[in-house]
Amino acid sequence: MKDKYLRETRMVDFSNPAIQKLIQNMKWKEMGEFERIKAIYNYVRDDVLFGYNIDDGISASKVLANGYGQCNTKGTLFMALLRACNIPCRVHGFTIDK
Template sequence: MDYLEATYYFDYESDEIQKIIREFNTDTLTPKEKATRLYLKIRDDWWYDPYHINLSKEGYRASKIAKKNSGHCLDKSILLISCLRALRIPARIHLAKVKNHIGVERLIEKFGTNELTPHGMVNICLDGKWLKASPAFNKALCEKCNVAPLEFDGEQDSMFQEYDNKGGVFMEYLEDYGHFDDVPFDFMLNNMKEHYSNIINIYEGQTEIRL
């Protein structure tokens, strides 16, 4: 597996994805420069929104996500992976369960918990080394929550910060589900049903959840 191919979800041959990568698709940039600049674009140009969740396969296609101005961590990870693969940089999706400790009132109200699952992040292969990158939280949101924006330098893993700017607990990684060759839709849906059954049951038969 070279993690470069297009799939139903990572449909990078689409016009939407080709438009995003146009500025990076040049021999004047190294793969590391392309990856780090693209990471920032996906991180900041799509506002993080955990309250809009897709329940259909179509909703997780990169070309469809690209048309929106916001996205869940899964959405933004899929978008970044598709763009990286389009630039011939190996990338794959990685899932986990995390616990958020900042600004959780609405999360708890809507989800009944401040545990988020499955949380999506990206594995990127640069210089023969697999790195983790988390493009979920845009810069403006981080500043609002008093958390330093998460950077990616193409050399170190870029994981959610454990503490905020004042030393308070920000994010915990509770469980690692590992990486997948393609978007594991059935796994994600079953995971949501297991952890948020009260919500999923309400929206059964619908294609998306808006909380």
């Protein structure tokens, strides 16, 4: 079951060269697991600006290229970075209608 949460998807496209370069530059794979998670979280929170992307379904690499995101798209980038660094994760979301 763990492997299911490490897979790459269309949105969680962590093999993208820009994502891989970021991971290498930040040296996240050299950190212990807890520090790695914390560093990735802080990066997405602090270094990716808040802003609305064109669509919630864009890929993590597009969020990174944009340099901004909102809760859903930042979540996609967060998942991609975690999975790329061998941290299994998933997001369970829903839509609220009036």
